[in-house]
Amino acid sequence: MKVTKEQILQIMPNSAKYVDKYLAYINGYSELFKIDTPKRMAHFLAQIAHESSELRCTKEIGNKNYFAMYDHGKLKQMLGNVKEGDGYKYRGRGLIQITGRANYQAYQNSGYCKGDIMGSPQLLEQPLGAVKSAMWWWYKHGLNELADSDSFTAITKTINGGTNGLESRRKYLTRAKKVFNV
Secondary structure: OOOOHHHHHHHOHHHOOOHHHHHHHHHHHOOOOOOOOHHHHHHHHHHHHHHOOOOOOOEOOOOHHHHHHHHOHHHHHHHOOOOOOHHHHOOOEOOOOEOOHHHHHHHHHOOOOOOOOOOOHHHHHOHHHHHHHHHHHHHHOOHHHHHHOOOHHHHHHHHHOOOOOHHHHHHHHHHHHHHOOO
16 A cells, blocks of 8 residues: 555644655555555554654653663563663664664564664664664554554554553544545
């Protein structure tokens, strides 16, 4: 399924300065990662619209002290961070905000990642890395199937670990479904 610039702008009206950087990659990898129906694309674009603030942000915002929460306790375990500073180094990046050493390593080992993101995690901030890592993560976590059944809250929980931004995500999904006649 191919998406047009106009469709993305209808879903994410604040993305005008950024959409051209990502559109070719979204269209180029959607078939590979089976985001290939209007419903799947609507759900995918709705989630990345929220996660990336409409394609404007490919790196989680905060100072080193903020990311220390990823270096301790339950979050450290969940994210597979092993040493002090991993929380900052492997903070959320890409259009879906992949977070944590374990997720970065899984993408690095997937065969889809062509760069050294363990040594240079900022590669996921670049358009190719931002899109491809997001689509890989979506595919790996079975979100196409959840999109097929319109399991919006389950998709959000899989991406976010909870329901943070649920109404924002719902707003984008409503727009996307209208754009794609879903």
